[in-house]
Amino acid sequence: MLGFQAGHYPLADGESVLDCLLRHQQPVPYSCKAGLCQSCMVQAVDCQPPALATRGLKATLQSSGHAMACQWHPDSDVCVRLPDNQALSVQGHIVGLQQLNVVVMKLVVQADDPTALAECHPGQYLNLVNSAGTIRSYSVANDCRQHGRAEFHIAATAQGLFSHWLFNAASLGDVLQMRGPAGSCFYVADADQQPLLLVGVGTGLAPLYAIVNDALAQGHQGPILLVHGASSTASLYYRPELHTLAGMHNNFSYSAVVRAGAADADCQQGDAAESALALLAALPVAQTRVYLCGNAAFVHNLRKLVFMQGVRSANIFCDAFVERATQSN
Amino acid sequence: MASVFEAIGGAAAVDAAVDIFYRKVLGDPLISKFFDSVDMDRQTAKQKAFLTMAFGGPNHYTGHDMRNAHKHMKLTDVHFNAVAGHLQSTLAELNVPQQHIDTIMGIAASTHDDVLNV
Numbered sequence: 001m002l003g004f005q006a007g008h009y010p011l012a013d014g015e016s017v018l019d020c021l022l023r024h025q026q027p028v029p030y031s032c033k034a035g036l037c038q039s040c041m042v043q044a045v046d047c048q049p050p051a052l053a054t055r056g057l058k059a060t061l062q063s064s065g066h067a068m069a070c071q072w073h074p075d076s077d078v079c080v081r082l083p084d085n086q087a088l089s090v091q092g093h094i095v096g097l098q099q100l101n102v103v104v105m106k107l108v109v110q111a112d113d114p115t116a117l118a119e120c121h122p123g124q125y126l127n128l129v130n131s132a133g134t135i136r137s138y139s140v141a142n143d144c145r146q147h148g149r150a151e152f153h154i155a156a157t158a159q160g161l162f163s164h165w166l167f168n169a170a171s172l173g174d175v176l177q178m179r180g181p182a183g184s185c186f187y188v189a190d191a192d193q194q195p196l197l198l199v200g201v202g203t204g205l206a207p208l209y210a211i212v213n214d215a216l217a218q219g220h221q222g223p224i225l226l227v228h229g230a231s232s233t234a235s236l237y238y239r240p241e242l243h244t245l246a247g248m249h250n251n252f253s254y255s256a257v258v259r260a261g262a263a264d265a266d267c268q269q270g271d272a273a274e275s276a277l278a279l280l281a282a283l284p285v286a287q288t289r290v291y292l293c294g295n296a297a298f299v300h301n302l303r304k305l306v307f308m309q310g311v312r313s314a315n316i317f318c319d320a321f322v323e324r325a326t327q328s329n
Numbered sequence: 330m331a332s333v334f335e336a337i338g339g340a341a342a343v344d345a346a347v348d349i350f351y352r353k354v355l356g357d358p359l360i361s362k363f364f365d366s367v368d369m370d371r372q373t374a375k376q377k378a379f380l381t382m383a384f385g386g387p388n389h390y391t392g393h394d395m396r397n398a399h400k401h402m403k404l405t406d407v408h409f410n411a412v413a414g415h416l417q418s419t420l421a422e423l424n425v426p427q428q429h430i431d432t433i434m435g436i437a438a439s440t441h442d443d444v445l446n447v
Binding site for chain 2: 032038058296308312316
């Protein structure tokens with residue numbers, strides 16, 4: 001039997017999950033039916049997809065239960081859902097509001113049920129819904145799995161409805177709903193010697209901070225290089241924390257790059273993408289895993305550049321921030 | 330008799346080829362715009378599907394699918410030949426034996442009319 005959404009569908013002999021769902025007119029997108037295009041992606045619920053159904057998927061998708069429905073031929077009862085299907089909302093309360101600099105607010109939310117975020121890999125994102133019904137996605141900057149307490153770094157944007165509420169109206173104790181997690185930007189311990197290059201601009205530091213801490217906590221041996229880019233030193237944050245972390249771990253190094261303004265002792269003036277490419281040039285490029293996070297234009301541009309410089313596409317993980325076009329829920 | 334797909338290493342050969350091929354097309358100003366995509370993972374998956382088909386591997390593409398996929402791109406022989414050339418040089422870079430390269434280029438050539446919608 002195949003469980004999907006609220007229904008249960010009998011599987012014909014040797015039938016794939018995709019064919020079974022299509023036979024029952026269930027809405028699963030698909031295309032090549034050959035385990036290549038990944039259009040028919042599903043997520044396993046309380047079961048393990050076979051290797052054939054996960055072949056070729058990125059490490060982060062494999063470790064979060066994703067599989068290709070066309071290649072999954074179950075030999076026992078299974079249950080799947082469409083990916084990123086945020087069926088459940090987790091309720092939480094604001095337990096921390098701290099302005100990190102002129103433009104960035106650290107928001108800490110405690111889930112009422114401390115086990116509710118146990119599936120959230122450090123670096124994934126959650127959708128936050130405030131009491132006005134405004135819903136936005138934010139990357140988690142810490143490891144919230146054990147205690148259900150999630151940290152977010154939220155930038156004030158000119159037209160930002162959620163950030164406007166956060167900076168002007170939000171208070172400790174306010175209720176927030178959280179949905180997810182989603183996203184493929186997190187640490188996977190499949191190659192602990194490989195170099196990791198993490199480049200974030202602005203609050204793109206948030207998931208990268210989580211990933212760096214997670215990698216170090218899991219005993220990553222290879223070099224971990226973090227570049228944080230910002231428009232000026234006033235938009236940087238967490239510099240002391242990152243310096244401390246670099247002092248404690250031989251294999252972690254941190255550099256800050258600002259576009260404008262006098263750089264100080266440990267912050268260069270320049271372009272974050274250029275700095276990142278210069279660091280990459282000194283690394284074994286085919287073994288390096290790259291994480292990119294920040295505004296979409298920056299991420300897409302640097303992603304192409306690192307790929308062209310020889311980083312394998314399977315080793316590039318992106319979390320591109322997209323601003324909502326209009327001031328609406 | 331093993332198919333050319335199996336002979337050159339099957340899915341592993343596709344994995345080895347896709348980044349090399351994708352870099353070549355992205356670096357070619359004549360055709361890069363067709364491959365430059367916001368969703369690079371999805372593009373990579375499409376390239377894998379194309380290479381699998383070209384290597385004689387399992388796929389379910391029909392001529393109709395190829396026609397539809399390329400219908401609105403206003404492609405000409407110049408574009409087709411550019412992509413074919415990159416496919417050939419990718420295979421050469423991977424030291425695929427010439428007889429297999431010939432077979433694969435033959436499969437790729439057979440898509441000409443569908444891809445160009447002629």
